Amino acid sequence: MQIIRYESTDSTQQRAREYLGKKTLTNGEPIVFTAAQQTAGRGRLERQWISPPGGLYLTYVHQLRSAVNAGPLSLRTGLITSRALEKVSGLNAGVLQIKWPNDLYVHGRKLGGILCEVIHAGGAQYVLIGVGININTQPCEQAGDSTGSAGVPARAISLREVTGRSFDVDQVAQELIYALQAGLPEEAGGVLSSEETGAIEARLRGKGEEITLLLPGGETIRGRLAGINGEGTLRIILKTGEFTVPGGAQVVEIQDTST
Secondary structure: OEEEEEOOEOOHHHHHHHHHOOOOOHHHOOEEEEEOOEEEEEOHHHOEEEEOOOEEEEEEEEEEOOOOOHHHHHHHHHHHHHHHHHHHHOOOEOOEEEEOOOEEEEOOEEEEEEEEEEEEEOOEEEEEEEEEEEOOOOHHHOOEEOOOOOOOOOOEOOHHHHHOOOOOHHHHHHHHHHHHHHHOOOOOOOOOOHHHHHHHHHHEOOOOOEEEEEOOOOOEEEEEEEEEOOOOOEEEEEOOEEEEOOOOOEEEEEEOOOO
């Protein structure tokens, strides 16, 4: 597998787009773009992704054989990434949580995020899987969206802050690349298996708690987070019954009702 490394670039997603505009993948073999620092990283909904040195920033390019469903793909990538980070850090499963649809949290603070984008180039279809993780970044310079879901500064945390030790970012990146290569099925956006669904729900931030959602049309709803389905959408329990959350919604608040 080819890995193209940059000390600093605007965005690994952009580098991948430019590459695919000129070349195709050899025999469909994935290609990876990594950077020690990004100057114009992007998160979900076109938010700025602050990417200082000490973090892990990569784009994994996977060729698709059929149409992709972004819901399962984002959560599947979140699960693969969580397991890779648990392996290198020694964190127990469940300490690192997946916040629907594409963020990673530890102790209520953001550790990283995932951005999946589908593009067409050279007669083929690809998904660009962007991953940004705070590895050794300091509290005042941690990567993450410039604003939280409700428009306030997002709190972040690094793997070093969680574990009390530093990591070799390149080694963590290599572990994640191996995990993506082994864990992504050919139909990367296919329906989640029961094993995947259960593993994601075991790590799902806010499961069993009251959450507030902002729907694409601007309406807000509040209910208890029951879990996810195979399509990667949230299942919310309202007073009127179960509600399946549409794509494009945002979780803006999670209330811990366990106390």
